[in-house]
Amino acid sequence: xxxxxxxxxxxxxxxxxxxxxxxxxxxxxxxxxxxxxxxxxxxxxxxxxxxxxxxxxxxxxxxxxxxxxxxxxxxxxxxxxxxxxxxxxxxxxxxxxxxxxxxx
Amino acid sequence: xxxxxxxxxxxxxxxxxxxxxxxxxxxxxxxxxxxxxxxxxxxxxxxxxxxxxxxxxxxxxxxxxxxxxxxxxxxxxxxxxxxxxxxxxxxxxxxxxxxxxxxxxxxxxxxxxxxxxxxxxxxxxxxxxxxxxxxxxxxxxxxxxxxxxxxxxxxxxxxxxxxxxxxxxxxxxxxxxxxxxxxxxxxxxxxxxxxxxxxxxxxxxxxxxxxxxxxxxxxxxxxxxxxxxxxxxxxxxxxxxxxxxxxxxxxxxxxxxxxxxxxxxxxxxxxxxxxxxxxxxxxxxxxxxxxxxxxxxxxxxxxxxxxxxxxxxxxxxxxxxxxxxxxxxx
Amino acid sequence: xxxxxxxxxxxxxxxxxxxxxxxxxxxxxxxxxxxxxxxxxxxxxxxxxxxxxxxxxxxxxxxxxxxxxxxxxxxxxxxxxxxxxxxxxxxxx
Numbered sequence: 001x002x003x004x005x006x007x008x009x010x011x012x013x014x015x016x017x018x019x020x021x022x023x024x025x026x027x028x029x030x031x032x033x034x035x036x037x038x039x040x041x042x043x044x045x046x047x048x049x050x051x052x053x054x055x056x057x058x059x060x061x062x063x064x065x066x067x068x069x070x071x072x073x074x075x076x077x078x079x080x081x082x083x084x085x086x087x088x089x090x091x092x093x094x095x096x097x098x099x100x101x102x103x104x
Numbered sequence: 105x106x107x108x109x110x111x112x113x114x115x116x117x118x119x120x121x122x123x124x125x126x127x128x129x130x131x132x133x134x135x136x137x138x139x140x141x142x143x144x145x146x147x148x149x150x151x152x153x154x155x156x157x158x159x160x161x162x163x164x165x166x167x168x169x170x171x172x173x174x175x176x177x178x179x180x181x182x183x184x185x186x187x188x189x190x191x192x193x194x195x196x197x198x199x200x201x202x203x204x205x206x207x208x209x210x211x212x213x214x215x216x217x218x219x220x221x222x223x224x225x226x227x228x229x230x231x232x233x234x235x236x237x238x239x240x241x242x243x244x245x246x247x248x249x250x251x252x253x254x255x256x257x258x259x260x261x262x263x264x265x266x267x268x269x270x271x272x273x274x275x276x277x278x279x280x281x282x283x284x285x286x287x288x289x290x291x292x293x294x295x296x297x298x299x300x301x302x303x304x305x306x307x308x309x310x311x312x313x314x315x316x317x318x319x320x321x322x323x324x325x326x327x328x329x330x331x332x333x334x335x336x337x338x339x340x341x342x343x344x345x346x347x348x349x350x351x352x353x354x355x356x357x358x359x360x361x362x363x364x365x366x367x368x369x370x371x372x373x374x375x376x377x378x379x380x381x382x383x384x385x386x387x388x389x390x391x392x393x394x395x396x397x398x399x400x401x402x403x404x405x406x407x408x409x410x411x412x413x414x415x416x417x418x419x420x421x422x423x424x425x426x427x428x429x430x431x432x433x434x
Numbered sequence: 435x436x437x438x439x440x441x442x443x444x445x446x447x448x449x450x451x452x453x454x455x456x457x458x459x460x461x462x463x464x465x466x467x468x469x470x471x472x473x474x475x476x477x478x479x480x481x482x483x484x485x486x487x488x489x490x491x492x493x494x495x496x497x498x499x500x501x502x503x504x505x506x507x508x509x510x511x512x513x514x515x516x517x518x519x520x521x522x523x524x525x526x527x
Binding site for chain 2: 437440444447448451454455457460463464466467470471474477478481482485487489490492493495496497499500501502503504506507508510511
């Protein structure tokens with residue numbers, strides 16, 4: 001096993017853990033605004049780590065370019081989507097969760 | 105290995121079923137539309153696992169992108185909540201559903217087993233011809249494209265006519281042909297007010313169009329082709345229209361230009377067929393287009409895919425403008 | 435290794451799906467569908483590596499783009515509907 005493979009495996013496992021954490025958070029956090037944080041973990045950390053882990057395994061440069069393009073697009077679009085989502089929810093008067101409130 | 109794949113397939117199928125059941129139970133139609141997009145995503149995962157790359161591509165472009173946008177556009181014109189049917193009036197529907205479902209279930213017993221080697225598809229001589237002969241006849245790696253654009257060119261022409269007709273129908277029902285332009289009230293919610301989304305969409309738009317061109321011209325070698333490219337092209341314009349408003353989008357692509365393009369693609373396709381007839385071949389027989397048959401096939405497929413792309417992109421954009429423009433005018 | 439990632443993705447898909455089913459409300463569902471879309475991009479990319487078919491990555495690129503368009507459309511068009519229904523029919527959400 002070469003150094004690259006070990007590194008790629010570590011990145012992949014870290015990414016899988018981040019994705020799982022975010023998924024659990026999506027389910028367990030009490031309201032919409034806190035769930036955005038969970039979505040952020042899967043979208044940025046999870047996707048970034050998994051794609052980087054795959055990037056260390058490629059053997060041709062055009063595969064690497066495609067992976068980088070996906071990484072770039074995800075890094076651009078998913079924070080934008082969650083940002084605008086939070087803005088729109090705030091504007092619509094979705095209430096914030098405070099300690100002691102029931103879960104929504 | 106096989107068990108793992110079975111497990112993955114089964115869990116995806118369970119996701120699909122659960123989503124479908126939830127969609128039928130939801131009364132709020134916006135939420136149902138979002139779940140339909142989710143259904144499409146899960147379907148595409150299954151297609152990828154089944155190695156049906158071109159189908160997954162289409163499912164991604166059409167199911168998640170354009171059809172969600174169009175469904176939402178329709179909902180913006182009508183009500184957003186499903187009306188409740190009285191219980192006694194549900195009976196005929198239930199009988200029809202049970203009959204059709206039972207027939208389909210019964211018919212599925214006749215299907216060959218999943219992945220079996222002696223199914224009619226595998227045994228039929230045409231399969232062998234398409235898979236092996238196409239490399240010599242046409243010489244492009246993606247057999248799906250050569251079947252779609254060359255062997256079955258006439259069927260594809262028929263599909264393009266269907267798309268064209270749909271665009272024409274929407275134009276005559278919803279477009280400005282049906283009624284004069286009305287004044288628009290100023291919308292309260294401008295996505296373009298948010299600097300982040302304005303900048304990101306502006307940056308992303310040229311890349312979407314570039315990617316559409318890549319899909320169009322790379323269809324010979326990988327997944328993709330005219331239909332997918334057209335839809336991606338249209339979703340670029342749809343994004344622009346959603347963020348910057350219809351007025352600015354229509355300044356980029358005027359309606360008159362769209363109507364022209366809708367028919368241009370179809371005419372181009374038929375024109376290729378007529379040209380091959382004039383050159384002495386049969387309708388859509390690309391061999392005669394160049395001195396060498398293979399070059400002729402390459403040229404013919406490229407022109408035909410471009411024609412499909414033009415018509416599909418302009419029809420989709422026209423339909424979106426039709427729905428969204430109507431919504432703003434109310 | 436890649437199988438582990440795929441399993442993690444599938445489990446997360448199911449968790450996100452539960453959030454999409456439960457809601458409550460529109461925004462939670464939009465968020466869930468958006469996250470599910472990202473999971474699909476990753477799933478397709480990982481499947482491409484599993485089968486040794488890097489052209490799957492084209493589909494991944496397309497998903498990343500189309501998912502964004504769908505989210506923007508949901509935000510834009512649902513909001514428009516609310517404006518209309520508030521002013522014309524006097525309904526709440």
